[in-house]
Amino acid sequence: MAKKTKSTGGSKTYSFFDDVFEVAKLIPKGRVTSYGAIAAYLGTKMSARMVGWAMNAAHGDKKVPAHRVVNRMGMLTGKHHFKTPTAMQKSLEKEKIKVINDKVVDFDKHFWDPAKELS
DNA sequence: GACATGACGATTT
DNA sequence: GAAATCGCCATGT
Numbered sequence: 493m494a495k496k497t498k499s500t501g502g503s504k505t506y507s508f509f510d511d512v513f514e515v516a517k518l519i520p521k522g523r524v525t526s527y528g529a530i531a532a533y534l535g536t537k538m539s540a541r542m543v544g545w546a547m548n549a550a551h552g553d554k555k556v557p558a559h560r561v562v563n564r565m566g567m568l569t570g571k572h573h574f575k576t577p578t579a580m581q582k583s584l585e586k587e588k589i590k591v592i593n594d595k596v597v598d599f600d601k602h603f604w605d606p607a608k609e610l611s
Numbered sequence: 612g613a614c615a616t617g618a619c620g621a622t623t624t
Numbered sequence: 625g626a627a628a629t630c631g632c633c634a635t636g637t
Contacts, residue, residue: 509634528620531632539632540619547618549634563619570618 508534512546513553515606519560522587523604524596526564533606540564548573559583566599 515530527543543561547570550556559580563569568591571580581591590597 507633526620527618531620537632540621541617541631542619542633544618545634558618561618564621568618573618 508538508542509546509549512543513550513556515610516547516550516556516558516561518606518610519557519604520609522589522602524560524562524566524584524589524599524602525604525606526562526566528564529603529605529607530561533610544570557583560587560604562596562599566596566603568594568596 511534512530515533519525527540527547530543531538531540540563547556547558547561550558551573558570559568559574561570568580568584571577571594574580581594584591584596589602596602
C-alpha cells in the first residue's frame with residue numbers, strides 16, 4: 493500500500509484514498525471484495541464508510557473496478573453511482589459473477605480478501 | 612471556518 | 625433476536 497505518496501505537490505489532499513484505489517485495481521477478475529475488507533487491510537483506522545467514499549472519488553478513475561466492491565452482504569449498494577444503475581451488475585455478470593436482486597450469488601466463494609491474498 | 616452528510620461495519624442496548 | 629448507536633475521514637455547502 494501507499495508505495496508512492498502522491499501527496500507531493502498533489503493539491504488534492506490524497507491519503508488513504510490512493511491506497512483504496514490501489515487495492516481496488518488489484519482485485520482479480522471474477523472476484524469481489526467488501527468495503528470492510530479493504531478497510532481492515534489498510535488498517536483499523538479505516539472505516540468502511542471511507543472506502544465507499546473513496547470509491548466515489550474513484551469515479552473519475554476508470555481503472556478502479558468499483559463494480560467489484562460491494563458491501564459486506566454482497567449487495568450492490570453503489571450501483572446507483574454508476575453511469576447507469578445496471579452497469580455494475582452487468583459488469584459483474586460479464587465476469588461470470590451472478591447477481592440476483594442486486595446481490596452477488598455465492599459471495600463467499602467470490603470473496604477476495606486483500607489481507608490474505610496480498611499478504 | 613463550522614455543520615451536515617456519505618457506496619458501511621461492528622458493537623451495544 | 626432486532627433496533628439503535630458510534631466510529632472513521634474527507635468533501636461540499
